[in-house]
Amino acid sequence: MSESPWEWLRRIQRRMEDEMERTMRMIKEAEMRTGCLMPLHHVMDTEDQYVITIDMPGADKEKIDLYADENRIIVEAPCRQDIPSARYGNRYRLMIELPTAIDTSNIKARYIQGVLEIRVSKKKTRGTKIKIE
Amino acid sequence: MKRVFEFVDNVTSTGKPLLLGFPDTGLAGSIAVSYMVEQLRPEEKGYVDSAELPPIVPVRRGYPKELIRIYESSNFLTILSELPIPPMLIRDFSEALVDWVVDKKLGWVGCLTGVAEPRRLEIDTPKVFILSSELKRAEELAKFLDAEVFQEGFITGVHAEILRQGLRRDVEVNILLAQAHLNYPDPGAAAQLLTRLPKLVNEHVDVKPLLESEENIRIQLRDLMRRTAEAMVQKSREMELPPVYR
Numbered sequence: 180m181s182e183s184p185w186e187w188l189r190r191i192q193r194r195m196e197d198e199m200e201r202t203m204r205m206i207k208e209a210e211m212r213t214g215c216l217m218p219l220h221h222v223m224d225t226e227d228q229y230v231i232t233i234d235m236p237g238a239d240k241e242k243i244d245l246y247a248d249e250n251r252i253i254v255e256a257p258c259r260q261d262i263p264s265a266r267y268g269n270r271y272r273l274m275i276e277l278p279t280a281i282d283t284s285n286i287k288a289r290y291i292q293g294v295l296e297i298r299v300s301k302k303k304t305r306g307t308k309i310k311i312e
Numbered sequence: 313m314k315r316v317f318e319f320v321d322n323v324t325s326t327g328k329p330l331l332l333g334f335p336d337t338g339l340a341g342s343i344a345v346s347y348m349v350e351q352l353r354p355e356e357k358g359y360v361d362s363a364e365l366p367p368i369v370p371v372r373r374g375y376p377k378e379l380i381r382i383y384e385s386s387n388f389l390t391i392l393s394e395l396p397i398p399p400m401l402i403r404d405f406s407e408a409l410v411d412w413v414v415d416k417k418l419g420w421v422g423c424l425t426g427v428a429e430p431r432r433l434e435i436d437t438p439k440v441f442i443l444s445s446e447l448k449r450a451e452e453l454a455k456f457l458d459a460e461v462f463q464e465g466f467i468t469g470v471h472a473e474i475l476r477q478g479l480r481r482d483v484e485v486n487i488l489l490a491q492a493h494l495n496y497p498d499p500g501a502a503a504q505l506l507t508r509l510p511k512l513v514n515e516h517v518d519v520k521p522l523l524e525s526e527e528n529i530r531i532q533l534r535d536l537m538r539r540t541a542e543a544m545v546q547k548s549r550e551m552e553l554p555p556v557y558r
Contacts (some may be wrong), residue, residue, distance in 0.1 A: 188400055189400070203539070214400075219496050219538070221494070221496075234530060280410040293527060
């Protein structure tokens with residue numbers, strides 16, 4: 180018997196829900212294994228830079244470690260221990276892989292209202308002009 | 313035909329406004345309504361049931377709870393949802409909700425939510441915008457609540473559908489939108505919604521403890537924010553729009 184459009188939509192919805200559950204479980208497992216909290220983050224891809232924001236309430240600006248290599252950003256910071264929700268981990272850790280190479284000499288970061296904002300310039304690649312025959 | 317959503321409740325009073333808190337932009341509405349319930353302790357009067365809801369039981373202070381709960385106090389009714397309404401079911405949910413509002417002869421519907429503000433980091437006190445089924449009503453409320461009329465843009469998700477159903481059924485729907493982070497829990501935005509409660513429904517909630525425990529709330533709500541962000545992305549994919557486009 181063929182599937183009705185409603186059943187098909189439900190099946191897609193359930194698959195997305197399963198995927199979400201798998202992701203949530205992976206995050207929890209990683210947090211329990213490492214004792215580190217994986218902070219919420221968002222990457223905005225603009226023409227010449229990536230604007231990354233990471234929600235890290237209870238961190239101390241002076242104690243945030245920020246590393247960058249060819250196309251990765253790694254952030255680590257202790258989280259204040261008196262925050263009850265931080266009981267599963269008292270340290271933030273996040274690694275973000277960016278889709279293109281970055282200019283590690285041109286990265287700016289600021290920490291406001293518990294959010295770390297990182298502006299990362301993309302590495303400029305010079306293309307070659309091709310003559311159309 | 314059996315409906316996807318069924319309201320199971322013993323609400324009897326009429327004329328009261330209904331405030332809604334669903335996970336959405338910055339979880340502003342969820343945080344506002346759950347904090348309001350915590351502070352004012354309205355009576356739990358029922359729940360919204362559906363076979364489509366996931367097998368999750370929230371536990372609060374040792375009590376197993378329903379996912380979508382209905383509360384009533386002397387001045388208002390409120391519905392608090394612990395999970396975002398699955399995008400595919402928003403239409404069914406909104407129709408069932410507006411039917412219920414009509415059936416119970418409630419006064420009007422107030423949706424508490426957030427509107428994504430890209431420059432939220434630079435803002436200490438988020439603004440509140442009002443969108444109503446009638447522009448005149450929005451202008452009145454904006455003046456009364458020290459807010460601004462939502463002039464231009466798109467509203468998506470469950471509140472958009474509730475507004476649409478309200479327009480079709482002649483049910484007054486007012487959406488209060490506080491400037492909020494799109495993807496991070498935003499207790500500051502929720503506090504701005506709560507400060508409008510005295511004029512809106514004649515109830516006062518002290519937001520100081522909410523703001524003092526802001527860091528804790530933000531860590532605690534990471535999972536809900538992840539689920540909500542995913543639901544918002546699904547919805548916006550359907551519409552080929554960002555979750556809130558202004």
